[in-house]
Amino acid sequence: MGNLQTDESRASSRATGRATSATSKPLRAALFVTCLADSFYPDVGKSVVGVLRALGVEVTFPEGQTCCGQVTFNSGYWADTKAAAKRFIEVFEHEEYVVMPSGSCASMVREQYPQLLDGEPGWADRALSTAARVYEFSEFLVKVVGLEKIHATYHGTATYHTSCHMTRQLQVVDEPLAVLSRVNGLQLVPLRNNQDCCGFGGTFSVKLPEVSAAMADEKLQHMAETKADFVIASDLGCMMHLTGRAARQTHAGATPSSSVTPSSSLTPSASSAPLPMKHVAQVLAEGGLV
Amino acid sequence: MTNIKTPPGRSKPPTGQTPQTRGDRTPPGRSTVKIKPGSFRARAIEGLSNPYRRRTVAGVQDHFANLRREVFTELGNPEEWRARAAQIRTHTIANLDAYLEQFTDNVTRHGGHVHFAADAADANAYITRLAREKRARTIVKSKSMVTEEIGLNHALEHAGAEVIETDLGEFILQLDHDKPSHIVGPALHKSKAEIAEIFSRHAGHPIAVDTDELAAYARKYLRDKFFAADMGITGCNFGVAESGSVVIVSNEGNARMTSSLPKVHVVVMGMERLVPSFADLDILLTLLPKVASGQRTISYVTAIHGPKQAPDLDGPEELHIVIVDNGRSNMLGTEYQQALNCIRCGNCSNVCPVYRHAGGHAYGGVYNGPIGAIITPLMEGIEKWKDLPYASSLCGACTDACPVKIPLHEYLVALRRDISEAGIDSWGERMAAHLFGWGASHPGAFSMGQSILKTGLTATKVGPLGGWKSEREFPSSAGQTFREWWHKEGEREGERER
Known part of the structure; x- marks a missing residue:
């Protein structure tokens, strides 16, 4: 990846105005990079920065950011989660827009913070106000930047992995597809049972690893059936789980897991090679957005 | 009940026996975690x-x-x-x-x-x-x-x-x-x-x-x-x-x-x-x-x-x-x-x-x-x-x-x-959550924790991430984090543009 934008393209993005116009101030977005992008997928963070800048958005990275706290919230540790939520609010509450490359983290802030801090003096209102500023990456492009500004070219066939929290909690469903429809040369093919969870589920993946892996195996099988060149996703948890599982399958030959007897229709056939996965932001960045 | x-x-009585989870075909990385009999997992x-x-x-x-x-x-x-x-x-x-x-x-x-x-x-x-x-x-x-x-x-x-x-x-x-x-x-x-x-x-x-x-x-x-x-x-x-x-x-x-x-x-x-x-x-x-x-x-x-x-x-x-x-x-x-x-x-x-x-x-x-x-x-x-x-x-x-x-x-x-x-x-999970809560409100400690997670915990089969390693690989932990990139290049790139 690396080469996000050429100087020439940057110049042209500025020249065409994009989100910036002579009369309005430039858009400014604070990036919440998420733990997984920070540690394991820095390229996704860089792609988000590159794409937003190419679209004329000024990107800031507030230093004090930590984690949204979803892992502890979903594990039932609400008191410990409040520390993370309050930190997030303190860091981001004065930003006009907060953008994050994760539907799951966005749903945590937007859907759960108000519930978590409900009735807590001095925090309930701030939770609501901060929640209203948060956008998942593709959602921000569609709702704030404007779809018509997106021009990229990426030749290939891909399938899109629908992530659960983004779809069912955040209710951001069409936005990533709308963004990808702006990529010339990219053909999206349908994924069987796309609504089914991939089996990540945060601590679920370590508490019930065998069930989690069985869910991944079926998802990988369906992905292989699409014959796509790669998979596009909006959540790095799903990506880390699925690519990690695919790597293990390759590692262990055709045996997906010794703890379970593979059932032929539910586990990938030996011939299915793992598909590479990319975040929506990476597709746009590699597609030389602008 | x-x-x-x-x-x-x-x-039938509730499943008491835990099926064999490790066998001759143990794939690399499979953890040696004991599975509690009679649990949902078993x-x-x-x-x-x-x-x-x-x-x-x-x-x-x-x-x-x-x-x-x-x-x-x-x-x-x-x-x-x-x-x-x-x-x-x-x-x-x-x-x-x-x-x-x-x-x-x-x-x-x-x-x-x-x-x-x-x-x-x-x-x-x-x-x-x-x-x-x-x-x-x-x-x-x-x-x-x-x-x-x-x-x-x-x-x-x-x-x-x-x-x-x-x-x-x-x-x-x-x-x-x-x-x-x-x-x-x-x-x-x-x-x-x-x-x-x-x-x-x-x-x-x-x-x-x-x-x-x-x-x-x-x-x-x-x-x-x-x-x-x-x-x-x-x-x-x-x-x-x-x-x-x-x-x-x-x-x-x-x-x-x-x-x-x-x-x-x-x-x-x-x-x-x-x-x-x-x-x-x-x-x-x-x-x-x-x-x-x-x-x-x-x-x-x-x-x-x-x-x-x-x-x-x-x-x-x-x-x-x-x-x-x-x-x-x-x-x-x-x-x-x-x-x-x-x-x-x-x-x-x-x-x-x-x-x-x-x-x-x-x-x-x-x-x-x-x-x-x-x-x-x-x-x-x-x-x-x-x-x-x-x-x-x-x-x-x-x-x-x-x-x-x-x-x-x-x-x-x-x-x-x-x-x-x-x-x-479980005591371990509670302690991890408390540690997280403290870390999440101390950014310096938090990014240090991220580095430990990235390079330390992901490298071993035991510990809280054993369940991950038993079924999957971790992504490569090589290279700089996003934060490091932002400090070295990312932030300056933005300034150059402006």
């Missing part, structure tokens, strides 16, 4: 090791999903139907005392008897006493989850009666001493070949692996039992408060035979089964078969208003309705009250990916799938069932599928919170 003894004649591993069941359940889920899509399209505005159904159920539960009184008054007016049972022992005592009084030697039953819940068959058999399940699925399970794996399709996990084997064993002669022959065997055997039965026991899908009617739905017609042929009809119903009126029933009956099995409508809907009346030619001479609490009132007045909205359609299991792979028996209790993971701990005690609320990836498919809008996945998270607040969680 304190007052419910596992009926030896009906149920039972799930057993479920995963049954390829037939996994294929069947997945096939049924996909098949139902296709049918459901079709019938919901015909319905036109499913979300409005769901909203109305949820409203009816929420209203009924909020006013349950008044509707129970109205229902009881109307049943009594029609000549029926009502008994309120506080728990399983109370319900079983009433029904076995009645069976003794009526000298009931042969008792036929139609499918009922609440009788599974209270272990009624065992109590009646203990009292010397012969109890015969007449729902085909339940009949198969009874002969095989197995228990239901799905709320609606109890024997979903059995193959045709297994059923032929079970029936052949019962018949004492071979019966072909053929649907017609298998059905014919069950029909012939059960038909004789219907005519011989002294007592019929059914569940109750809905009780209509305005009329005191008991409404039972079935696809096999056995509920109608069970409720009308024997001289005594006993209805066992959960205390939350009510709807105010027939107009409300209409909404729920329209939705139930569609969500339960993708059926447009159900084959038999039976509404019973009291025992045989003067001009009636047939019907039971006595009708007894046993209304069971057995832990349900634990939910009343709490944040979990909406769990009582449940109409036992099984659709949360129909869409649940965990159920799909682990199977219904993994849940351990009578009620499986997401609703089982909620009501079993709430009814029988959270300490005993504390692993059930974690049996979910929290994907939310159940919540979206529930026709009466129970916030299922939110309840699962709330139960996890209850577990941590009650201090019955």
Whole structure:
């Protein structure tokens, strides 16, 4: 990846105005990079920065950011989660827009913070106000930047992995597809049972690893059936789980897991090679957005 | 489940043995974590090791999903139907005392008897006493989850009666001493070949692996039992408060035979089964078969208003309705009250990916799938069932599928919170959460923690991430973090642009 934008393209993005116009101030977005992008997928963070800048958005990275706290919230540790939520609010509450490359983290802030801090003096209102500023990456492009500004070219066939929290909690469903429809040369093919969870589920993946892996195996099988060149996703948890599982399958030959007897229709056939996965932001960045 | 003894004649004991999780083919990285016997995880591993069941359940889920899509399209505005159904159920539960009184008054007016049972022992005592009084030697039953819940068959058999399940699925399970794996399709996990084997064993002669022959065997055997039965026991899908009617739905017609042929009809119903009126029933009956099995409508809907009346030619001479609490009132007045909205359609299991792979028996209790993971701990005690609320990836498919809008996945998270607040969680997890809470409010420490996570914990097979490493690789931890990149280049690139 690396080469996000050429100087020439940057110049042209500025020249065409994009989100910036002579009369309005430039858009400014604070990036919440998420733990997984920070540690394991820095390229996704860089792609988000590159794409937003190419679209004329000024990107800031507030230093004090930590984690949204979803892992502890979903594990039932609400008191410990409040520390993370309050930190997030303190860091981001004065930003006009907060953008994050994760539907799951966005749903945590937007859907759960108000519930978590409900009735807590001095925090309930701030939770609501901060929640209203948060956008998942593709959602921000569609709702704030404007779809018509997106021009990229990426030749290939891909399938899109629908992530659960983004779809069912955040209710951001069409936005990533709308963004990808702006990529010339990219053909999206349908994924069987796309609504089914991939089996990540945060601590679920370590508490019930065998069930989690069985869910991944079926998802990988369906992905292989699409014959796509790669998979596009909006959540790095799903990506880390699925690519990690695919790597293990390759590692262990055709045996997906010794703890379970593979059932032929539910586990990938030996011939299915793992598909590479990319975040929506990476597709746009590699597609030389602008 | 304190007052419910596992009926030896009906149920297999909870899975005690943990299947071998490591063997000769141990792939690299497989952890050496011990799996607690009798836990959801142990039972799930057993479920995963049954390829037939996994294929069947997945096939049924996909098949139902296709049918459901079709019938919901015909319905036109499913979300409005769901909203109305949820409203009816929420209203009924909020006013349950008044509707129970109205229902009881109307049943009594029609000549029926009502008994309120506080728990399983109370319900079983009433029904076995009645069976003794009526000298009931042969008792036929139609499918009922609440009788599974209270272990009624065992109590009646203990009292010397012969109890015969007449729902085909339940009949198969009874002969095989197995228990239901799905709320609606109890024997979903059995193959045709297994059923032929079970029936052949019962018949004492071979019966072909053929649907017609298998059905014919069950029909012939059960038909004789219907005519011989002294007592019929059914569940109750809905009780209509305005009329005191008991409404039972079935696809096999056995509920109608069970409720009308024997001289005594006993209805066992959960205390939350009510709807105010027939107009409300209409909404729920329209939705139930569609969500339960993708059926447009159900084959038999039976509404019973009291025992045989003067001009009636047939019907039971006595009708007894046993209304069971057995832990349900634990939910009343709490944040979990909406769990009582449940109409036992099984659709949360129909869409649940965990159920799909682990199977219904993994849940351990009578009620499986997401609703089982909620009501079993709430009814029988959270300490005993504390692993059930974690049996979910929290994907939310159940919540979206529930026709009466129970916030299922939110309840699962709330139960996890209850577990941590009650201090019955694991010490290690609690410490990790506290550490996280502290780290999340100290950015310097947090990014140091991220680095440790990235390079340290991910490198070993043991520790909190052992469960990750047992099944998957970690992404490469080489190279700089985003933060490092931002400091070195990212931020400056932006400044250059401006």
